[in-house]
Amino acid sequence: MSLQLRDTLSGERRPFAPIDPKRVGVYSCGPTIYGPAHIGNFRSFLFADLLVRWLRASGYPTTWVVNLTDIDDKIIRASKAEGIEIRPLTDRWEAVFRSDAAALRMTTPDHLPRATEHIDEQVNLVTKLLEREIAYRTEDGSIFFRIAAWPAYGKLARLDPEAMRVGERVEADEYTKDDVRDFVLWKAAKEGEPAWDTSIGRGRPGWHLECSAMSMRYLGESFDLHTGGIDLIFPHHEDEIAQSEAATGKSFVGTWLHCAHLHVSGDKMSKSLGNIARVSDLLASGVDPRALRLALISAHYRTALNYTDDSLPAATAALERIDAFAAALTARRAVAANAAERVDAAKVAASTAWDRFAAAMDDDLAVPEALAALFDLIREGNRLLVDGCGADGASALAATLERMDAVLALLPGASELPSGAAQLLEARIAARAAKDFAASDRLRDELATIGVLVEDGRDGQRWRLK
Ligand SMILES: [Zn+2]
Structure with missing residues (x-):
């Protein structure tokens, strides 16, 4: 099977057919950098990360x-409230976003463009819309998109054309479905707001x-692909389609993918409920970023994810199983004895698990089924290790585990081990293989002093961070 995705615009599930298979393009609406991102934001970013990882694993560059x-109504309000300029404010929160993203192992995007560094591109787009008389200027110099001039308006959000308030305007960056009115492209300069001098006048872009x-x-x-949370369908993505297609006359995006909401203990996250879980706060309180990543990717992207007090302990327990299996494979790969029959069984288990994993990811990124394939591999792999599949069997299992992890990014990275720990772990495997138990005990104590706890099981040595 090849990759199938459900497109929000058509409502259809279709085989993914890139415009150019040698250059797939993915655009994801990113953060508004005026405060810390919460776990709902990162659920959406990590869904896009999985999409990009799976496209790359499937051979698509x-x-x-x-x-x-870095400019919109909310940022201007935050800058005034805090009494600091917009640039230092957005610089600070860009740095926090990058650090949260790295901790959660989000692939670094190829481009992280800032709106204020692309004023010319935005002005050119508005100019085209003015030339085509799809945009118009109001008395104060602001420029609006005329939805009556664009019959396709409302297709993505499935709006009722009767509900459109022709000739009325909405100037705010964010509004609801009750406000289907001409939307602002360019806001004329106002006292106390940042503005740029451009060929379409002095002002700033709408969001x-x-x-x-x-x-x-x-x-x-x-x-090819545009992602975002479902709360962005209207008005943000509806307006993106209208502006882009009205200016170019071309189809804007091949497939629209929208990630469902995240709830906290059954409720929507909101300031009034005081249940907003911010990624930087969670990490600062000692939450393992790998556990948070697993908790945020574990549901299918199109189903609501309910984050509860049990989410992180469950993810931590799942990670312990993954880590223990990885450690057992590492230990067994250092041991030579192979039983041919078990080696073959391990190879079959490894390739079957990969096929199931790939079929799940191809099925509109069905992460729960992909994780089930991973945990079945662990269950069966542990049994094969105990039965004696030897170094070659362990290598086959390890190769599949690593291949899955290129997509899931859950295994402990070498960088998470304290410096020198990898060498000590290797030396301890060698000491135990040579039955030098005095050396192996000494190495275990040495690892404990740098925060790595080692245990010995039937599958060999396992470790975890203290
Ligand atoms: Zn956007």
Whole structure:
């Protein structure tokens, strides 16, 4: 089977057919950098990360663009409230976003463009829309998109054309489905707000404009995949489609993918409930970023994810099983004895597990089924290790585990071991193989002093961080 994805615009599940298989383009709406990102934001970013990892694992060279919104109504309000300039404010929160993303092992996007560094592209887009008389200027110099001039408006959000308030305007960056009105492309300069002098006048871009301008700047006028949370369908993505297609006359995006909500103990995250879980706070409180990653990717992207007090302990327990299996494979690969029959059984188990994993990911990124394939591999692999599949069997199992992990990114990386620990673990495997138990005990104590706890099981040595 090849990759199948469910496209929000058509409502259809279709085989993925890239415009150019040698250059797949993915655009994801990124963070508004005026405060810390919460786990709901990162659920959406990590879903896009899995998509990009799976495209690359499937052999598609992929360019991933994630924008940084560094100018909009909310940022201007935050800058005034905190009494600091916009640039230092957004620089600070960009750094926090990058550090959260790295901790959660999000693939670094190829481009992380900022809206304020792409004013020319946005002005060019508005100019085209003015020339085509799809955009119009109001008395104060602001420029609006005329939805009556674009009959396809409302297709993505499945809006009722009767509900559109023709000739009325909405100036805010964010609004609801009750506000289907002409939306702002360019906001005329106002006292106390940042503004740029441009060929379309002095002002600043509206929020929706940046994603059209920057996606087309990096991926071309038509590109393959656009992702975001379902809360972005209207108005943000509806407006992106309208602006882009009205300006270019081309189809903007091949497949739209939207990630469902994240709830906390059954409730929507909200300031009034005081249940907003911020990634940087969780990490600062000592939460294992790998456990948080697993908790956030474990549900299918199109189903709501309910984050509860049990989510992290469950993810931690699952990681312990993965880590123990990886450690057992490492230990067994250092031992030579092979029983041919068991080696073959391990090879079959490894390839069957990979086929199941790949079929699940090809099935509209069915991560729960992919994780089930991983844990079945662990269950069967542990049995084969005990039965004696030897170094060759362990190698086959390890190769599949690593191949899966190129997509899931859950295994402890070498960088997470304290410096020198890898060498001590290797030396201890050698000491035990040579039955030098005095040396193996000494190495275990030495590892404990640097925070690595080692245990010996039937499968060999296992370790975890203290
Ligand atoms: Zn966007």
